[in-house]
Amino acid sequence: MRYVMVIDTKRCVGCMDCVVACKTENNVPEGYNRDWITEEVRGKNPTLQMEIRSERCNHCDRPPCVYCCPTGASHIHEGGVVLVTHEKCIGCKACIAACPYDARFVHPEGYIDKCTFCIHRVEQGLKPACVSVCPTHCMHFGDLEDPQSEVARLLSSRAHHSLLPQTGCQPHVFYLT
Amino acid sequence: MINRSQAAMNTLSRRRFLKISASTLLAAGVVGRATAALASATTREPKCVREVPTFCDICFWKCGAIASVRDGKLWKIEGNPADPLCRGRLCPRGTGGIGAHSDPDRLRTPLIRTNERGEEKWQAVTWDEALEYIAGKMQKIKAEHGPESMALFSHGIGGTFLKHTLKAYGTVNIAAPSFAQCRGPRDVGFRLTFGEDVGSPERTDIENAQCLVLIGSHLGENMHNTQVQEFATAVGRGASVIVVDPRFSVAASKAKFYLPIKPGTDLALVLAWMNVIVTEKLYDAAYVEEHGFGFDQFAASLTGYTPEWAYPETGIDPDTIRATAREMARYRPATLVHPGRHVNWNGDDAQRSRAIALLNALLGSWGRKGGFYTPSSMDMPDYPYPPYPKPAKPKVDNPDHKYPFAHEAITTGIRDATITGQPYPIKGWMVYATNLLHALPNEAETIRAIQQLDLLVVVDVIPSEIAGWADVVLPESTYLERHDELNVELFKDPFVALRQPVLDSPDDQKPNWWIAKKLAEKLGLGAFYPWKTIEEYLEHRVTEAGLDFAELKKKGIIRGPRQPIYFEEGAPAEFGTPSGKIEFYSPQLEKAGFDPVPRYTPPVAGPPGAFRLLFGRAPVHSFSRTHTNRLLSDMMDENAVWVNADIARRAGLKSGDTVRLKNQDGVLSNRVKVKATERIRPDCVYLVHGFGHTARGMRHAYGKGASDAQMITRYKTDPLMGGTAMNVNFVTLEAET
The missing domain is CATH 2.40.40.20 (Barwin-like endoglucanases)
Incomplete structure (x- = not known):
């Protein structure tokens, strides 16, 4: 099993519903967020292109945040989901320095926090909060190793990219273009 | 060039978040104990979760929502899958609705002004004192000037009961900025053409459009839920999108054609499009023949509006104008030229909206799949109230029908009458859920009007700018803490929705129905409220409609059968215009001294360098x-x-x-x-x-x-x-x- 997120940038309007839903679902404190919107504009007025992306932890196959964690708090959970065990975390921020995606932050309670792919929901058979609220239905979540899954079908049929593949981290959030 | 604006529109970038969090780590330790309790409430196994269906009020779209309360605390709000408006998915504002309940800046108790108006100095009073004060002032206004001298500005479904009280009191002056400051010109332009409004929610069949034209409409940033969902569906299946906007909007980034128009010249573009479609005979001739009135005069009036003429006006080159006109014609009748919503731009807005209506008429999209569908609603009889008193004076906002096609009250007309005392004085304003200082143009005029008043009452959830000028401020419960009128919407799928309290108000806030009923009682108008509780009222209406109130409470929504929504499905092709047809040429406008076919005048120019x-x-x-x-x-x-x-x-x-x-x-x-x-x-x-x-x-x-x-x-x-x-x-x- 390999959980991935597949986000259709053609449909995404950058409304930030994913960010708000994550905050309510996971009680993310004011001033912090586990996901965010990036708008990438290319060209010169009026000939422009813009890609809008809902971004978060990429739950990499080779996660530098896990490799550098001195206590084992950052770890790879079942399905390839990268998690932080709060009780083991000493807040040293090595993972923040290592993460090429800026996906981690220090929670006011002192531990490192980030996207969990809403594993608590996934284990109950639900989709992550961001995926389930998205009004444009641009977000998909599932098991890449199941060829019948929606995510597998989308990635085999549509052009896509991931963020900073050159880092070698093997990110597992994909963007359909 | 890459322009990477991270962390969306927030001014704090994520890096900044990190910096702040690092430097406040010590301080965090101090509050750690308080937040630990919160954190334990969010562990993976929720203990006690209660779900309450209701409908949202963060905007006026009124999406069906299900609020979850976990261990007595509001946890999250999600879309109600049974709701045809949101289809189980709220917009970010709806999802963020819990922040309205927990807002530390909320109004908490009734307030009476102690200093000059606008100084925002208050004395907290009881509800009884506040309502007694208001009723006394209203009785005095009635005795001295007549009840028509009291006006109500109200926005949204929450104003239902205050409108009822004010009508029972005898006023005729009730207005909302949603007409004269927002969608009014569009509704007038479409009414003059098709005999009907576009409505709200708009009767736009975006999900089935093959070609969607957005003129200034920035769907995606403008987050009207159903429309955005359908827009994404249309984009996802490859519909041809044409966006006309001086700004490269989010919608523009999804468009096949982006037309960066010179602001204020949209009418020139629409006229040129129609010129191309008529000249090249690309319009739906059978539809125009069957449903149209005055087509020949209309067609003749377009002669001069060539793409070459429009080029210097709009900045859009003739080839692009022709290409986009042909694109629209290619997909007709499933080409939807969106009518927009906030369309008060340049002063020719009703005529521009009429031109947009005419373009749709040429494409045959009104009444057709992928164009404008025919909405229907549930049959919900009104509550049998006693008749309102007959007004002694006409409405004050539009004397002598100066604006002959205004079919709703004009807020700024009431403001003018308040300032001048003509045609008769307005001495009291009640303002419900609309921040007039942000909604009406020229705040100095609004403040001048306020200074003429004997009474300004503001009913609101937050201490808005208009509340700052009030004599009495009444704190309302948020939508999550109150019942409201039923939502019986004209829509693709008929339904009735219930708003019901999810939890109690945190302080001394009260629901609008309670405020309106108590005020009526203070005014000696108790007979207009034969019901004791709001549930009794709602149950009566629901039961009279032959529906089960218990089921509505449980599900939040009851849906009715879908009626035919397109002409081709049997929806009646009827037009409420004087001719009973689509009026390409408008004798009504001609008779009133206006252009019977829209005519272009260039926009006001600004000072150099501005x-x-x-x-x-x-x-x-x-x-x-x-x-x-x-x-x-x-x-x-x-x-x-x-x-x-x-x-x-x-x-x-x-x-x-x-x-x-x-x-x-x-x-x-x-x-x-x-x-x-x-x-x-x-x-x-x-x-x-x-x-x-x-x-x-x-x-x-x-x-x-x-x-x-x-x-x-x-x-x-x-x-x-x-x-x-x-x-x-x-x-x-x-x-x-």
Whole structure:
């Protein structure tokens, strides 16, 4: 099993519903967020292109945040989901320095926090909060190793990219273009 | 060039978050104990979760929602899958609705003014004292001037019961900015053409459109849920999207054709499109023949409006005008030229909207799949109230039908009458859920009107700018804490929805129905409220309609059978115009002395070197009323002024620099950050509406960003219907150090 997120940038309007839903679902404190919107504009007025992306932890196959964690708090959970065990975390921020995606932050309670792919929901058979609220239905979540899954079908049929593949981290959030 | 604006519109980038969190780590230890309790409530196995279906009120779309309360605390709000409006998915504002309940800046208790108006000095009073005071003043106004001298400004479904009380009292002057400051010109333009309004929610069949034309409509930023969902569906299946906007909107980024039009010249483009479609005989001839009236006169009047003529006006080259006109014709009748919503731009707005209606008529999209469907609603009889007193005087807002096609009351007309005392004085205003100082143009005029009043009552959830000027402020419960009128919408799928309390109000706030009923009793109008509780009222209406109230309470929504929605399915092709046809040529307009076919006049030009001020919406805020909602302000807590990148470079400005806007009348805005971007033309600047709060009670939003409303000292009134066009103001950028 390999959980991935597949986000259709053609449909995404950058409304930030994913960010708000994550905050309510996971009680993310004011001033912090586990996901965010990036708008990438290319060209010169009026000939422009813009890609809008809902971004978060990429739950990499080779996660530098896990490799550098001195206590084992950052770890790879079942399905390839990268998690932080709060009780083991000493807040040293090595993972923040290592993460090429800026996906981690220090929670006011002192531990490192980030996207969990809403594993608590996934284990109950639900989709992550961001995926389930998205009004444009641009977000998909599932098991890449199941060829019948929606995510597998989308990635085999549509052009896509991931963020900073050159880092070698093997990110597992994909963007359909 | 890559322009990476991270962390969305929030001014704090993620890196900044990190820095703050690192430096406040010590302080965090102090509050750690308090937040630990919160954290334990969010562990993976929720203990006690209670779900309550209701409908949202963060905007007026009224999506069906299911609120979850976990261990007695409001946890989250999700879309109700049974609701045809939201289809189980709320927009970010709906999802962030819990921040309205927990907003620390909320009004908490009734207040009576102690100092001069506008000084925001209050004395907390009981509900009885507040209502007694209001009733006394209202009785005095009635005795001295007549009940018509009391006006009500009300926005949204929550105003239902206050309207009822005020009508029982005897006023006829009830208005909402949603007409003269928003969708009025569109409704008038479509009414004159098809005999019917576009309605709200709009009867646009976006999900089935093959070609969608958006003129200034920025769906995706403008977050009307059903429309955005359908827009994404249309984009996802490859519909051809044509976007006309001086700003490269989110919608423009999805478009096959982006037309960066010179602001204020949209009518010239629409006329040129129609010229091409008529000249090249691309229109739906059978549809026009069957349903049209006065087509030949209409066609003849288009002769001069060639793409070559439109080029210098609009800045859109003739080839693009022709290509887009042909694109629309190619997909007709499933080509939807969206009518827009906030369309008070240049003063010719009803005629521009009429031109958009006519373009749709040429394409045969009205009544057709992928165009404009025919909506229907559930049959819900009204509650049998006693008849209202017969008014002794006519409405005050539109004397002698100066604006002959205004079919709703004009807010600014009431404001004018309040200032001048003509045709008769207005001495009292009650304002419900509309921040008039941000909604009406020229706040100085609004304040001048307020100074003529014997009574200004504001009913609101937050201490808005208009509340700051009130004599009495009444704190309302949020939508999550109250019942309201049933939502019986004209829509694709008929339904009735119930709003019911999810939890109690935190302080001494009261629901609007309670306020309206108690006020009526104080005014000796108790007979107009034969019901004791709101549930009794709602149950009566639901039962009379043959539906089960218990089922509605449980599900939040009961749906009715879908009626035929397209002509081709058997929806009646009827037009409520005088001719009973689609009026390409309008004898009504001609008789009233207006152009029977829209005619172009160039927009007002600004002073040299000044930029036309445009404004619009962000997906995470509604009007000016969500800016103290901590969840939503966390997404966007200030606006920025969009400035074309070249212009900014020449002015030595870069993104993040602070400026003030100075308008043509010398009015200076709050300090606001620059967003230097390729995404806007060089001749205009853009602000998201609703920021730059000056009400001191809105502590969290106070002074953040700039208010477009403050810059809108000028407006141009639509001669057909009295709408106030607001894109006629010009600003320069004053650097701040």
